[in-house]
Amino acid sequence: MALPDGFDLDEFVTRVLAEDLGKGGDVTSNATIAADARFDAEMNARQPMVVAGLEVAAAFFRALDPKVELALPGNDGDLVDHGSTLMRLSGNARAMLAGERSALNTLQHLSGIATLTRQYVDAIAGTGAILLDTRKTIPGLRVLDKYAARMGGAQNHRMRLDDGVLIKDNHVAACGGVGEAVRRAKAAETGLQVQVEVDRIDQIEPALAAGADRLLLDNMDPATLRSAVTLVAGRVPLEASGGVTLETIRFIAETGVDFISVGRITQSAPAPDIGLDYSRGT
Known part of the structure; x- marks a missing residue:
């Protein structure tokens, strides 16, 4: 090993x-x-x-x-x-x-x-969606927890806060909007892709117009996820997240999203x- x-x-x-x-x-x-x-x-x-x-x-x-x-x-x-x-x-x-x-x-x-x-990976087999872990790990054990997730078949998302730009809802609130948050992140020229969390369809176009490289679709039901996939039409990768369970992940994967992140695999196993x-x- x-x-x-x-x-x-x-x-x-x-x-x-x-x-x-x-x-x-x-x-x-x-x-x-x-x-x-x-x-x-x-x-x-x-x-x-x-x-x-x-x-x-x-x-x-x-x-x-x-x-x-x-x-x-x-x-x-x-x-x-x-x-x-x-x-x-x-x-x-x-x-x-x-x-x-x-x-x-x-x-x-x-x-x-x-x-x-592995149970989550098996549940979405054949859909094309990729399972991601999160930073919801046991404090002090992140490297090992994320290693174990890889052994189960997931891909690692951010290892640390300096490992990627991910604009969440609190960043958006502090900046006054999705578009402004993305613009500031792009202007910072970190050399990293800029991913932004959206929880409404009407936030998608402002995020893309500001230069978002990837979208995190947060707590959207399958019907809304399908609408988001149609609207984005492959312009950037899409990640679904929020409240994902073994019972729901297949329905989410079948909407056409590229990635699904699940905190439970490291937080509640x-x-x-x-x-x-x-x-x-x-």
């Missing part, structure tokens, strides 16, 4: 382990398990899922036991069945127990995003059930 650009694996592992181990370490394991005890274990999927974060999860065990033996039968982005083995490991028992929760939490969180994302099952001890 190629780790996402801008992600410091060592820093992340150190920070997460410090949060879980505290100053005293795993006092329970240290009190009950011999220092030289070893375990073999398997990390298994307890439901179907799309996997994301295998190498990140493995890094917790490697940090605590540099001699741990690890095998990853699959890859991030794989769709696996219930009972599939995601990781096999053999190493120091205390280290494995100390790293277990950090590894599982990370793998479950990222696999949850990838799994939900449920964690799938993954367990670390110890197979034998010595």
Whole structure:
């Protein structure tokens, strides 16, 4: 797995382990398990899922036991069945127990995003529309959350505020109108495309006249989206957003929009059930 650009694996592992181990370490394991005890274990999927974060999860065990033996039968982005083995490991028992929760939490969180994302991608298959993520991510985990969305089949939208010009309704209100907001953004000469959010049909032509490179059609029903697609007639790419669910995304995609952005895939994805099952001890 190629780790996402801008992600410091060592820093992340150190920070997460410090949060879980505290100053005293795993006092329970240290009190009950011999220092030289070893375990073999398997990390298994307890439901179907799309996997994301295998190498990140493995890094917790490697940090605590540099001699741990690890095998990853699959890859991030794989769709696996219930009972599939995601990781096999053999190493120091205390280290494995100390790293277990950090590894599982990370793998479950990222696999949850990838799994939900794949459901949305499958729901619009064949329509030509592309699923996008948003900046609605867990604070401090954006790079990983967006990586997981890619593993599920989505494309990334803006990674950061400096990654693209996106004029939202509050920008429009502060500028006094869609056209004026776009004009100011174009005049700033950022070198970035200017995308503007519109929530009414009558905002489209002023946005295009001012030089908008892309439109975000916010909270429009399918009938209004079709009217917008007809009006724009391919002049700029169109993105639909706002309140999109698994039940509605197909109808939205069939209106002819180019992109659909969904905050739920990173903001509200449920964690799938993954367990670390110890197979034998010595």
